[in-house]
Amino acid sequence: MRVLLNGESREIVDGASVRDAVRAAGAPSEGRGVAVALDGEVVPRGRWDEEPLTEGQRVEVVQAVQGG
Amino acid sequence: MIAGREFRSRLIIGTGGFRNLESMRGAVVASGADLATLALRRVDPSARGSIVEVLESAGCMLLPNTAGCYTARDAVTTAQLAREAFETDWVKLEVIGDDRTLLPDPVELVDAAEQLVADGFTVLPYTNDDPILARRLEDAGCAAVMPLGSPIGSGMGINNAYNLRLIVEQTHVPVILDAGIGTASDATLAMELGCDGILLASAVSRAEDPARMAHAMRLAVEAGWNARAAGRIPRRHYAEASTPTEGVPELT
Numbered sequence: 001m002r003v004l005l006n007g008e009s010r011e012i013v014d015g016a017s018v019r020d021a022v023r024a025a026g027a028p029s030e031g032r033g034v035a036v037a038l039d040g041e042v043v044p045r046g047r048w049d050e051e052p053l054t055e056g057q058r059v060e061v062v063q064a065v066q067g068g
Numbered sequence: 069m070i071a072g073r074e075f076r077s078r079l080i081i082g083t084g085g086f087r088n089l090e091s092m093r094g095a096v097v098a099s100g101a102d103l104a105t106l107a108l109r110r111v112d113p114s115a116r117g118s119i120v121e122v123l124e125s126a127g128c129m130l131l132p133n134t135a136g137c138y139t140a141r142d143a144v145t146t147a148q149l150a151r152e153a154f155e156t157d158w159v160k161l162e163v164i165g166d167d168r169t170l171l172p173d174p175v176e177l178v179d180a181a182e183q184l185v186a187d188g189f190t191v192l193p194y195t196n197d198d199p200i201l202a203r204r205l206e207d208a209g210c211a212a213v214m215p216l217g218s219p220i221g222s223g224m225g226i227n228n229a230y231n232l233r234l235i236v237e238q239t240h241v242p243v244i245l246d247a248g249i250g251t252a253s254d255a256t257l258a259m260e261l262g263c264d265g266i267l268l269a270s271a272v273s274r275a276e277d278p279a280r281m282a283h284a285m286r287l288a289v290e291a292g293w294n295a296r297a298a299g300r301i302p303r304r305h306y307a308e309a310s311t312p313t314e315g316v317p318e319l320t
Binding site for chain 2: 032061
């Protein structure tokens with residue numbers, strides 16, 4: 001299935017979880033300093049394994065950067 | 069003291085604009101700050117080093133911001149992402165209205181502040197130097213108000229000292245001057261006007277020698293704070309001799 005991962009259309013295996021998307025985005029999959037929103041809603045880290053991705057979903061994976 | 073938490077320093081470091089993490093580390097240490105902002109952006113797999121580790125090893129508590137948000141909705145979601153990422157419910161709330169001036173959008177700002185306070189956040193809003201807006205934010209339950217001196221990164225210093233005085237007079241939570249500081253004297257002036265602290269980024273991060281400017285800012289904030297607390301002399305129109313006028317010998 002395809003999802004929009006950080007603005008890029010990406011092919012991800014069916015049944016992939018949020019944690020898989022975090023890995024696919026290039027972030028450390030356990031790491032503090034990473035957060036995820038699915039279609040604009042925050043997914044708590046405790047639900048990364050159980051929350052399935054669905055076709056066409058907008059996945060934003062963010063991490064800390066410098067900022068004022 | 070913000071929201072019941074005591075800090076060693078009255079200077080908060082914004083981490084935007086440093087050339088690299090090493091430069092940031094040197095400046096943060098030299099500033100003596102124990103609270104530092106950071107932001108959230110899409111993961112960049114090529115990014116090296118961890119800003120979180122650098123700040124924590126320098127003894128700083130993390131203050132995530134919502135920079136780049138134009139609506140209350142985006143700012144609230146960004147704050148919630150930051151809470152997940154950094155395990156803190158503190159947020160520097162920024163909701164801007166315009167990418168040329170980066171001035172806050174007051175309507176969206178108050179809306180976002182109310183939502184975040186209701187959601188249990190400790191909210192430190194970046195706001196205009198408008199006393200009425202500052203009051204609305206305090207009434208909304210914000211833990212501090214952070215008026216700008218002048219636009220972010222402009223280095224113009226304090227454009228409206230009168231408004232800043234009014235905000236200081238009326239506000240019962242800490243007032244932290246946020247944005248516009250260009251050099252050390254700007255920070256000192258803000259403290260002399262009665263601010264409880266200063267948040268600055270570009271003035272240090274984009275200085276030719278960030279660590280040295282950070283040291284200067286540390287001294288400037290301390291100088292202004294002490295000068296305010298010491299009680300300055302009134303301004304006079306004419307001179308007032310400091311040497312006794314009694315007992316001057318007659319020599320001609």
